[in-house]
Amino acid sequence: xxxxxxxxxxxxxxxxxxxxxxxxxxxxxxxxxxxxxxxxxxxxxxxxxxxxxxxxxxxxxxxxxxxxxxxxxxxxxxxxxxxxxxxxxxxxxxxxxxxxxxxxxxxxxxxxxx
Numbered sequence: 001x002x003x004x005x006x007x008x009x010x011x012x013x014x015x016x017x018x019x020x021x022x023x024x025x026x027x028x029x030x031x032x033x034x035x036x037x038x039x040x041x042x043x044x045x046x047x048x049x050x051x052x053x054x055x056x057x058x059x060x061x062x063x064x065x066x067x068x069x070x071x072x073x074x075x076x077x078x079x080x081x082x083x084x085x086x087x088x089x090x091x092x093x094x095x096x097x098x099x100x101x102x103x104x105x106x107x108x109x110x111x112x113x114x
Contacts, residue, residue: 001089002030004101006044006068008090021090023069025076025104042104043080046072054078054111056103069094078107 001007005026010019024041026033033039044058051057056076058068068074070093096104108114 001026001033001039001086001092003028003033004096006070006093006095007041008093009041009084009088010090011088023074023093024084025096027081027108038083038085040081040083043077043082044070044074045077046070046074048073048075051075052077052079054107056100056107058100062100064097064100067094067097068100076104076107078104078111 003026006023007026008021009024011022012019023044025044026039026041028036028039028041048055048057054077056078058065058070058074058076060070060073
């Protein structure tokens with residue numbers, strides 16, 4: 001695992017009744033991933049009907065879309081960041097290419113007012 005990887009993790013239901021695999025983008029720096037037991041991620045959703053100003057649309061026609069490993073047009077939710085245990089990792093789907101990385105960084109700066 002490394003920064004900019006799109007991975008599947010097990011996400012617990014709010015009521016604790018089970019888990020469901022969900023895609024996330026790893027935001028943690030590689031140095032942190034090598035030493036820590038957890039990682040910082042941003043959730044990815046296929047529900048693009050209600051995009052917020054902090055969502056990055058990842059259209060299936062985007063030239064880097066195939067690299068992500070996602071199956072359908074999706075959105076990266078910059079305002080849905082979480083620190084999770086590496087034990088939730090299922091498998092790697094793909095990665096964000098240079099343009100998606102640049103767009104993600106721009107949204108992170110906007111969200112955190114950097």
